[in-house]
Each structure stands twice: as structure tokens, then as C-alpha cells.
Amino acid sequence: MASIQGRRPPVMADVAREAGVSHQTVSRVLNEHPNVRGETRTRVLEAIDKLGYRRNLVARALVTKHSRTLGVVSFDTTLYGPASTVYGIEQAARAAGYFVSIVSLKSIDRSGVRDALDYLADQGVDGIVVVAPQRSAARALADLPLDVPAVAVEGGEAGDVPVVCVDQVEGGRLATEHLLSLGHETVWHVRGPSDWLEAEGRVAGWRAALEAAGRQAPEPLAGDWSPRSGYEAGRSLASLRDVTAVFVANDQMALGVLRAFTERGVKVPAQVSVVGFDDIPESEFFSPPLTTIRQDFGAVGRHSIGVLLRQIEGGGEHERLVVPPAFVRRASTARR
Amino acid sequence: MASIQGRRPPVMADVAREAGVSHQTVSRVLNEHPNVRGETRTRVLEAIDKLGYRRNLVARALVTKHSRTLGVVSFDTTLYGPASTVYGIEQAARAAGYFVSIVSLKSIDRSGVRDALDYLADQGVDGIVVVAPQRSAARALADLPLDVPAVAVEGGEAGDVPVVCVDQVEGGRLATEHLLSLGHETVWHVRGPSDWLEAEGRVAGWRAALEAAGRQAPEPLAGDWSPRSGYEAGRSLASLRDVTAVFVANDQMALGVLRAFTERGVKVPAQVSVVGFDDIPESEFFSPPLTTIRQDFGAVGRHSIGVLLRQIEGGGEHERLVVPPAFVRRASTARR
DNA sequence: CTACGTTATGTTAACGCTAACAACACTCTG
DNA sequence: CAGAGTGTTGTTAGCGTTAACATAACGTAG
Numbered sequence: 001m002a003s004i005q006g007r008r009p010p011v012m013a014d015v016a017r018e019a020g021v022s023h024q025t026v027s028r029v030l031n032e033h034p035n036v037r038g039e040t041r042t043r044v045l046e047a048i049d050k051l052g053y054r055r056n057l058v059a060r061a062l063v064t065k066h067s068r069t070l071g072v073v074s075f076d077t078t079l080y081g082p083a084s085t086v087y088g089i090e091q092a093a094r095a096a097g098y099f100v101s102i103v104s105l106k107s108i109d110r111s112g113v114r115d116a117l118d119y120l121a122d123q124g125v126d127g128i129v130v131v132a133p134q135r136s137a138a139r140a141l142a143d144l145p146l147d148v149p150a151v152a153v154e155g156g157e158a159g160d161v162p163v164v165c166v167d168q169v170e171g172g173r174l175a176t177e178h179l180l181s182l183g184h185e186t187v188w189h190v191r192g193p194s195d196w197l198e199a200e201g202r203v204a205g206w207r208a209a210l211e212a213a214g215r216q217a218p219e220p221l222a223g224d225w226s227p228r229s230g231y232e233a234g235r236s237l238a239s240l241r242d243v244t245a246v247f248v249a250n251d252q253m254a255l256g257v258l259r260a261f262t263e264r265g266v267k268v269p270a271q272v273s274v275v276g277f278d279d280i281p282e283s284e285f286f287s288p289p290l291t292t293i294r295q296d297f298g299a300v301g302r303h304s305i306g307v308l309l310r311q312i313e314g315g316g317e318h319e320r321l322v323v324p325p326a327f328v329r330r331a332s333t334a335r336r
Numbered sequence: 337m338a339s340i341q342g343r344r345p346p347v348m349a350d351v352a353r354e355a356g357v358s359h360q361t362v363s364r365v366l367n368e369h370p371n372v373r374g375e376t377r378t379r380v381l382e383a384i385d386k387l388g389y390r391r392n393l394v395a396r397a398l399v400t401k402h403s404r405t406l407g408v409v410s411f412d413t414t415l416y417g418p419a420s421t422v423y424g425i426e427q428a429a430r431a432a433g434y435f436v437s438i439v440s441l442k443s444i445d446r447s448g449v450r451d452a453l454d455y456l457a458d459q460g461v462d463g464i465v466v467v468a469p470q471r472s473a474a475r476a477l478a479d480l481p482l483d484v485p486a487v488a489v490e491g492g493e494a495g496d497v498p499v500v501c502v503d504q505v506e507g508g509r510l511a512t513e514h515l516l517s518l519g520h521e522t523v524w525h526v527r528g529p530s531d532w533l534e535a536e537g538r539v540a541g542w543r544a545a546l547e548a549a550g551r552q553a554p555e556p557l558a559g560d561w562s563p564r565s566g567y568e569a570g571r572s573l574a575s576l577r578d579v580t581a582v583f584v585a586n587d588q589m590a591l592g593v594l595r596a597f598t599e600r601g602v603k604v605p606a607q608v609s610v611v612g613f614d615d616i617p618e619s620e621f622f623s624p625p626l627t628t629i630r631q632d633f634g635a636v637g638r639h640s641i642g643v644l645l646r647q648i649e650g651g652g653e654h655e656r657l658v659v660p661p662a663f664v665r666r667a668s669t670a671r672r
Numbered sequence: 673c674t675a676c677g678t679t680a681t682g683t684t685a686a687c688g689c690t691a692a693c694a695a696c697a698c699t700c701t702g
Numbered sequence: 703c704a705g706a707g708t709g710t711t712g713t714t715a716g717c718g719t720t721a722a723c724a725t726a727a728c729g730t731a732g
Contacts, residue, residue, distance in 0.1 A: 395688035
């Protein structure tokens, strides 16, 4: 029930008066302190209910030095990957009783990351998750003198900061091995931007699988994650001879590749097999449905909060948590 | 420069001592109060720099009653629309000097919305943006006794709460009129979930355009925004006679429709024309590239912050701001 | 029955900041 | 040169909470 009186919302002292106790006793009830008599507790709770009292978390944060807020710094949360990760983070944080304050960066350079961290530190967050898929971001994070516990997501080696990431190398390997196992002589690659650690990891896995099979690795084609860049890479590939298998570093670019192949009359998977990466909700309905590598972004988000809370509460060692990717077979790949 | 001494970070009193002034003068400098002598100001700023002082925003919020934090409640920020809107909101809010605390809901029922709002109110946010595309959310918002300024995004009629939205009816009309102008006898529709206001608006625009042209409106097919539901609708449509034009309520479902048509050997746009809605980054690379209706989510986000800040600062009238959609012609539609 | 630990409660003092008022040095006016 | 204004600074008192200590009531052991 909301109070009707005056204007100002009720404070602890009001509840105390109503219940005939001291404000400290009210505080004890709220904080579930054991040494409160049952009858007193119910009287206090009744008063709280009657007055519609809500504890002022700002005042609480001032004295406890804990805001129960976590900061999240991310790059372009419009993209499926970051958006899903942030979603997982938010769910996990809220389940653990933490608020989430978010900063989305347009560009991840050192000063951008530094500003974001400063900004969040000013706000008094208890911990920070940095979704730092770019090398520059990871490096900025590593260099920064942090007075707040932090976790890097997809951060590669981020100095003293614990890292949670998907095993990109393994993903690249899975994709490439699948194509080789179908009898393809070699596998072409449309890679992501060189500043991105995820892109590097996928390239590394692709190269490793080719080498292990004793195959020559063609020069990878450069993309920027966008469908358009995939489209352009696809046009280049379509005009080459001997291209029978392509591993594309994400599903959006794979869509562009498929589009270019369609335009050029290249049949997938009859003439060329294509594997993507991410497993976005759309890829099952591409033409043809895309074979891809699934990343469990939700798990990454949850784990990052787990690691962060352990840091905040326990003290915490320098953890590094790697989430395995999963291979998803669909219709864009076929035997040579 | 960070201070090396002791442990505890410096507070205003430390700066005051260092600069040989009172802490209140430090506060004045920080708040850009006009009545501070230039020389004093620089002495204070030097002391701040020397000690690496950072103002404690929690303490500040306690006394000013303003946290400079805005709350955002949204449904499934994994989807492109909500993610883009939230991104726009976050950018605009930060530009205005506000923090953004976000709550992503899995389901938008009354209690979910109420809990989220309570949660944010507890945190002491200065205002709330509710991305409330579902009727239930809008209604929950309208019913709630709010003690904090709020804005609904895509909220339809949300009681006393100002609304910012895209003109969905107009979008539905644009899509349908385009198809009719190409000589199609009538236009079929794959609609979104009935609880969603956006879905309703698009249906209304579609129906209005058909009526204005004196055409019969076929029974709309139901979808849930997912590519799969579009795929299923597409299979149904493929088995019907006389379907030459389809307006699909979002691009993801349109992808599913295209996939179903491809499987059944229905040629787009030769046999059937398809129009989507949203203009997600992928749709330009569908096969064929999708004609669609673009929503400017960024503008919606920015406007919602504008309206909210006017509410917070000015007092504010009950605004209602409608953002127009834009027609994007690509290759999935053709003359009958 | 006294002394002492235990439980339940109250009192006081922070936390770090801003608001309100007080005080002082000036300048300006008549 | 007295009085009023103005600019600059300091002092004091909160904001609403929790932490630390003080106190009272009670049961129990010696």
C-alpha cells in the first residue's frame, strides 16, 4: 500500500516510529539479521507494508561501498553476437541481484575503452565486464590500472584480467575438417577484420586443420563481418577456378557469399560447399540452409558474470574459461 | 595522477586541505559555480589532479536526489529491433550525461513489467524508457502508479505516458500500395503475433490499403516473428492458388517465406512478389534482395530520450512522437 | 544469589556530498 | 564616510542508510 500523506516518501525512521522500534531494528529486519525477535520482525514488516516503505539503495551504497551494480562495456550491441552476450550477462547479473549499467561503444580504441571504464568507475560499479573482441580493446584493458574487478569476454590475453571466451580456433578447425572430410582438396576462407581476435582464431583453426591434412592454404579473403563484404568476397571466389569449399568467418558474410554465388549461377552445395560461423537464427533459412559453427553466447554471458562475482566476492584467481563451439550440419555442404 | 598514499581514495576534504580551501569551495569548482575566483579554481583543479580525486557520485545522488541514471526495460534485446532501439537510447542518454541501467525481460506480462519498474525505481533512476511493443506491456505500464517520469517506445496508447513510435499503419500501407501498384489483384499477409501492437498496426495498414483500392483482404497467416514461422506460412502460401503478392510483417519471417517458396519451386519475384518489414542488414542479400519497409530504430531511441529528458527537466506535456517508416525497393517485387 | 554469557534493542557516529546560511572583504552610491 | 550591495569563502546541517558500541533483560552455572 502506498502512503497517501505529505509528499516525501517514507524513510526508515518513519517505519521505526510506526512500529515503535528504533530505525536500526528496521535495518536489521531488512538485512535479515538473526537477532530480531519474531514478533518485532512482524511488527516492522507490517509497518513497512502499511507505509509503502522502500529502502533507499543510494544511501545504502554510500555506507556499504557497494552499489550492487555491474558495468558492461561492449562494441556495437546491434550485432547479433554482442547483443546475445550482453543479454546473457544481463540475465545472469540480475539473477544474482545486480543491476547492469551498459556502455555501447561505436569504436573500440584505447581512449574509448578508457573513457567507458572511467565513466563506469565514477558511477561506483562493483565490477565490469568488457566485451572486447578487438585486439585494441583487449590491449587497452590490459594496460589500464583498474581499481575495480573486471572480466574480459573474448579478450584473448588481457593482462591480469580473467577471460571468458569461445574456442575460436577449435571452431575454425571444426569447420575446415568437416569440409575436408567431404573430400574437398582444400578450403578457402573469408576472414573477419584483422583487428578482431575472433577473426584471428578462426583463421588459425582453419590453417591448422589444412596443415594437419597436408593441404595448401589459399590466401584468405578479407571481410568486415557485414553481408556486403561477404558478397564482394563471394564475387571474387565465383570468378576463381578450383574453389569447391569455403569457410566464411560469420553467417552474415556467408549470406553475402551465397548471394554472390546465386547471382553467378554457382550452385551451393553442388558446386561449392559453404560453412559459416555463429548460427544466427536466420541461417537455418538461408538458401540453402547454412552449415555453421554455433557459439553459445548465453553461456559466455553467464560464465562471465560467474567469474566476475567470484572476483568480487572471493578475491579470485586469474581464471580463464573457454566455451566450446558446436558444429551444426545443414544443407550448404556436400561431398566433393 | 593517481595517489599512492594509504589505501582509501581521496575525498573532497583531502582536496580541500591540499588546496588550502574549504571542501565547499571544491564542490563549487566541481559544479561550476560562478562565484569562485579564478586563482582559487586553478589551485583546486591542481589539487584534484595531484591527488587523482574523483567525485563520489553515490554521495552526490544521496543529497541531490538525482542519480543521473535512466532505466530501460525491454523485451528480448537479442532481436534486431529492440537491440537497435536500445542502442539508440544508450547513445542518446550517454550523450546527455546519463547512465543507462537495463532490464531485459523474457516475457512481458504485467508482473514482469511491474517488477522491472520496481527494480529500477529502487535503484533510484531519474526516468524510465519502456520498450513496450506488446499490448500487455503497454497496458501494464498504463496501469502502474509511476512515481518516476517514463516514456513508452512502440507503446500505443499507454495511459498518461508519452509515446514514441514508428508509424506502423503507414508502413503496412506503403508495402501494400506498392504491391497493388505493380498490378497485383490482392495482397496476402503474414502477420506478427496478435499481442504485438506493431503487428496490429501493420495489419491495419495492409487492410486499409486493400479497402481503399476496393480489394478483398484474404485471411492473414499468423507468425511469431521467427524465420521458422515465416517458413511455415510460406509453405501454406505456396500450396494456394492465386497468390501473387505477399506482405510479410518482418524481414526474418520474409526470409522463411522465401525459403519455403524456393523449396517449392515458386519463383520470386517472377511468380510471387514479397515485401518485408524492418530492413535488417541481411535483407539486401537475401535471394532475391528483399523489398522492405525501413524503420529508423536509432531515431526512435534518440527521440525517446529527448521526450524523457523534457519530462524530467521541464515537467513536460503528454507528447506523442511518430517516426515515419521508409519504403526500400529491391528485387523481391515485380509487376504482375 | 552473584557473575557471566547470550540475545534483543537502542544510541551514536560515520559515509561523502550539497544546500543554506553566515561572514568577510570589497566596491559603489549619495 | 556610512550603508547597501556584490563577490568570495567558510561553517553547519543534513541526505538515509549501516557499523560499532552501549545497554537492558534474561537464563544458567558455580
